[in-house]
Amino acid sequence: MNSSLKAWLLxxxxxAALAACDKPAAPSAGPSFKTTATxxxxxxxxxxPAADLLWASVATELSKDGLVEKQPxxxxxxxxxxxxxxxxxxxxxxxxxxxxSVVAAGGKLEDAHVPGILSPAEAQKAIHDDQAxxxxxxxxxxxxxxxxxxxxxxxxxxxxxxAGSRIQQACENCHVKFWYPNAQKPPR
Ligand code: HEC
Numbered sequence: 001m002n003s004s005l006k007a008w009l010l011x012x013x014x015x016a017a018l019a020a021c022d023k024p025a026a027p028s029a030g031p032s033f034k035t036t037a038t039x040x041x042x043x044x045x046x047x048x049p050a051a052d053l054l055w056a057s058v059a060t061e062l063s064k065d066g067l068v069e070k071q072p073x074x075x076x077x078x079x080x081x082x083x084x085x086x087x088x089x090x091x092x093x094x095x096x097x098x099x100x101s102v103v104a105a106g107g108k109l110e111d112a113h114v115p116g117i118l119s120p121a122e123a124q125k126a127i128h129d130d131q132a133x134x135x136x137x138x139x140x141x142x143x144x145x146x147x148x149x150x151x152x153x154x155x156x157x158x159x160x161x162x163a164g165s166r167i168q169q170a171c172e173n174c175h176v177k178f179w180y181p182n183a184q185k186p187p188r
Contacts, residue, residue: 035100039127040107042094050087051167054148057081058161071157078152081160085149088167092142096135102127109179116183126178137174144170 037045057077059070072078103109103120111117118126127134144166151159 033097033099035097037094038101038103038107039095040103040109042091046087046091046094047171050084050091051171054081054084054088054160054167055164057084058157058164072152072155072160078155082149082152085145085152088145089142089149092138092145095138095141098131111180114180114183117180118178118182123178126181130177134174134178137170137177140173141167141170 057070057072057080061068061070072081102123107120109117109120109123112119144163147166148160148163151157151163
């Protein structure tokens with residue numbers, strides 16, 4: 001390449017580089033959450049079964065031989081509880097993704113026949129009007145579930161039991177605001 005061609009090419013390359021910089025920024029690769037599942041779906045498919053397994057992992061059960069203290073003992077049993085704790089900590093995040101419907105169109109909330117239970121539209125409005133309160137309840141749930149995870153990793157049965165009752169309280173804290181705020185006696 002002769003030097004005059006080089007002299008001509010350089011500004012062209014620089015200009016092209018500048019033009020490239022000038023282009024509007026490409027759309028950022030931020031998260032694109034899809035709220036396909038409703039809050040009800042999350043409760044039924046994710047939160048409730050995981051909590052039930054976690055609670056059932058430490059229990060005093062009546063058998064034909066008398067009271068039996070149930071607790072995770074083998075590596076496998078601890079791993080099984082750990083998986084439920086993981087499901088719970090992350091479901092607390094899923095609950096906070098904005099724009100999620102409470103129930104599918106035409107659906108009902110559980111215990112809809114009980115006086116004081118919100119209608120789906122009322123529950124949706126309650127969350128919409130107090131998204132911060134809803135997120136705070138979800139965060140409290142996350143903390144309780146994270147406490148369970150810590151207890152599992154330390155193989156601390158007492159700690160797991162304590163975290164279990166904190167989780168129960170966290171479920172209740174959210175339900176009493178966004179599911180059955182007017183119920184005389186909470187159904188659960
Ligand atoms: C941050 C809020 C929040 C937390 C935390 C929460 N829930 Fe819920 N839950 C709701 C809302 C809102 C409803 C009412 C809508 C519905 O019926 O699913 C509900 C409903 C339910 C239902 C009824 C589902 C149905 O068939 O209609 C069950 C069961 C349930 N929750 C279990 C739990 C358990 C167990 C926990 C704790 C381990 C929990 N939830 C924690 C918000 C929450």
